[in-house]
Amino acid sequence: MLVLVLDQSDFLARYWQREPLLLRAAVPDFVPPVSAEELAGLAMETEVESRIAECRGEPASAAAWHLEHGPFPASAFDRGHPWTLLVQGVDQLLDEVAALRALAGFIPAWRLDDIMVSYASDGGGIGPHYDLYDVFLLQGEGERIWRIGQRCDDSTPLLPHPDLKLLAEFDCQAEYTLQCGDVLYIPPGVAHWGISVGDSTCFSIGFRAPRMADLLSRCIDARLVQLPASLLLGDAGRSPTGAPGEIIGADIDNALLQLRELLTTRADNSWFGELVTETEAEPPAGPELRQMRSALHKAGSHARLAAGARVAWQALDLDIRVFANGNSHLFGLQVREPLVTLCADGVLPLPADTGCAELLEFLIREGALEVSGATKN
Known part of the structure; x- marks a missing residue:
């Protein structure tokens, strides 16, 4: 079983969303689950999202950087300049890579984006940049130097490149050489720059945030549906005005106070779970x-989360609200344990208890569940 060696509570208190952290030998005896050759094979497939970034000159020049999108022919992997192949969502393609999700199982699953795998030739990388997501960089084959830079935001100057968000200036504040099994955590907005030492691979476990x-838009939309049309702004107890046409600050403060009360009152908060579980996944067609x-009722069969599916749940007083790929439904409390198992392990033995039949039906209908024994068209 894969284990990330760190004090989870200390990490969340001191580093998560705050500071970078280097973890040496964070995954003991790590064996990379996909090789550079296998990654290249994936990048040749039409349905796989892949890119190649190549640097043909001085990294500080935007003109030196070239970006190409896959699928790629075999000849694309023979280059004379430092280059990097990046393949998105490899955890949705290979079960062995999907198993790496467990390394960050102490972070809510709805925060997980995907696992990108990169291969870089000697000197390869994608230049100095920053991201708007948290990422654990797990070193696979070979070695890669990572330089940590300054804090960045929307005002940080970028090079004039049409495809890559390269920093115009990079203030190196730390440098680490990662070997197989080492992990570097980078919070959002922190500049970083990876440079391969020889050939290397890296597994980027990324976490998105809405x-x-x-x-705000979803919250307001949800509250608007719930508000009665007769609810008006109240201003009982106001002071006399000396200028009838003036809008004073106290009037605005009063309106903002009542708006805050509306936004923070306990109500149906399903909008949050529906937003953070949204995907582009297509629900199964009629025959499928x-x-x-039918496969749900076969003894010995298994249900598993579909590739790219997002499932979460919220415990209410008397029910559990389940979210799947942007939609939600209320169920009884008996679905809690199956949900815990499914979200933690990605699989669920079948046939399940009769009390879970409606849950499984919902997950299948939303395209969040696949069942062994079901034949795809």
């Missing part, structure tokens, strides 16, 4: 849906 603008429903 934009505050999206959260019927085959999966």
Whole structure:
């Protein structure tokens, strides 16, 4: 079983979303689950998202950087300049890579984005940059130097490149050479720059967060549906005005106070779970849906989370609200244990208890569950 060697409570209190952290031998006896050759094979497939970044000159020059998108022919992997192949969502393609999710199992699953795997030739990398997500960089084959730079935001100057967000200036504040099994955590907004020493691979376990603008929009939309049309702004106890046309600061403060009360009152908060579990996954078509429903009742079969599926749940007073790929449904408390198992292990033995039949039906219908024995068209 894969284990990330760190004090989870200390890490969350001191480093998560705050400071970078180097963890030597964080995954003891780590054996990279995919090789550079296998990664190249994936990048040749049409349905796989892949890119190649190549540096043909001085890294500080935008003109030196070239980006290409896959799928790639075999000839694309023979280059005379330092280059890097990046393949997104490899955890959705290979079970062995999906197992790496367990390394960060102490972070809520709804925060997990995907596991990107990169191969870099000697000197390869994607230049100095910063990301808007948390990432654990797990070193696979070979070695890679990581330089840690300054804090960045929307005002940080970038090189004028059409495809890559390369920093115009990089203030190196720390440098580490990672070997197989080492992990470097990088919080959002911290500049970093990876440079391969010889050929190397890296597994990037990335965590997304919803934009505050999206959260605010969803929250307000949900509250608007719930508010009665007769609810008006109240201003009982106001003081006499000396200028009838003036809007004073106290009026605005009063309105903001009542708005805050509306936004923070306990109500149906399903909007949050629906937002953070949204995906582009397509629900199964009619024949496939019927085959999966049939397989639910076969002894010895298993249900597993579909590739790219997002499932979460929220405990209420008398129910459990389950979220799957952006939709939600209320169930009885008996679905809690199966949900814990499914979200932690990714699989669920079948046939399940009769009390979970409705849950499994919901997950299948939303495209979040696959059943062994179901034949795909």
